Amino acid sequence: MKKFKWCLWLTGVLVILLTASSLNACSLGGETIPQNRTKEQYEFEKTFDPMFKFLEQEQKDFNGLEAYKSRVYIKNGDEVKRYEIDLDITKADGKGDYRIQIGENKKTVPVSYSNGKLHYDSEIDPLFDEEILNLVVKRDVFDSLNVKRTLRTGATELSEIIYQSETQSELFQKLKSKYDLPEETTCQIRVDYSDKTNYGITIQLTSKEMSVKIGLTIIKKRG
Structure with missing residues (x-):
C-alpha cells in the first residue's frame, strides 16, 4: 500500500x-x-539576427558592410530637428556626410569614422551624438518585448517586426533621460530588412508634446 x-x-x-x-x-x-512568442514569430524573428548581432556590439564591426546610417529626429511642439550620419564603408576611414536640419536651416559637413569616433572636416554645432552612432541594444531587450505585428511582403521582400510599446527597459529609461522626456512617454521599437541586405531599427519615444525617433540602418555587401 x-x-x-x-x-x-x-x-x-x-x-x-x-x-x-x-x-x-x-x-x-x-x-x-x-x-511570449508563437512558433511563427520565433522563427521569423531569427531572420533578423544580422541586425540583432550588430546592435549588441560594443565596438561596431563594419566588415561586410557597404554603408551605415544613423539618424535622430526630434519634434518638440512646432520645433523640428533632424541629425543624420551617412557613411560609405567601402571608402577608406568610412567617409560620409553629417547633415543637420533645424527648422528651415540646413547644413552638411563631410565626416570620417574610425575607432568608434567621428572626425569632422569643418566646425559644426552640435556634433552628432556618438552614443547614438554606436548604439548598443542587447538581445534580451527584444526578447522581453511582446510582438505587436509582423509583416512580410513578397513584392518588395520587406520584412518587419513591430513590438508592443514598453516603459520598463533600461534602454527606454536611458533614452528618456537623455532627451529629458516626461513620465508619460512610451517607447516602441521596430526592426525591418529588405532584399536581405538592408537592415534597420527604429526606436520611437512619444509623449503628448514631444517625439524622438532614432534610426539605424546597415547595408550589407551582396554575395
Whole structure:
C-alpha cells in the first residue's frame, strides 16, 4: 500500500513539472520557444539576427558592410530637428556626410569614422551624438518585448517586426533621460530588412508634446 501511494505521489509530481514546463515554453527541434512568442514569430524573428548581432556590439564591426546610417529626429511642439550620419564603408576611414536640419536651416559637413569616433572636416554645432552612432541594444531587450505585428511582403521582400510599446527597459529609461522626456512617454521599437541586405531599427519615444525617433540602418555587401 505504501509503495502504491509513493508511486501515485511520484506520478503527481511528474505531472506538475511537465505542466509547468509546457506553460513556460515549448520546444522546437531542441530550441526553446519563449512564452511570449508563437512558433511563427520565433522563427521569423531569427531572420533578423544580422541586425540583432550588430546592435549588441560594443565596438561596431563594419566588415561586410557597404554603408551605415544613423539618424535622430526630434519634434518638440512646432520645433523640428533632424541629425543624420551617412557613411560609405567601402571608402577608406568610412567617409560620409553629417547633415543637420533645424527648422528651415540646413547644413552638411563631410565626416570620417574610425575607432568608434567621428572626425569632422569643418566646425559644426552640435556634433552628432556618438552614443547614438554606436548604439548598443542587447538581445534580451527584444526578447522581453511582446510582438505587436509582423509583416512580410513578397513584392518588395520587406520584412518587419513591430513590438508592443514598453516603459520598463533600461534602454527606454536611458533614452528618456537623455532627451529629458516626461513620465508619460512610451517607447516602441521596430526592426525591418529588405532584399536581405538592408537592415534597420527604429526606436520611437512619444509623449503628448514631444517625439524622438532614432534610426539605424546597415547595408550589407551582396554575395
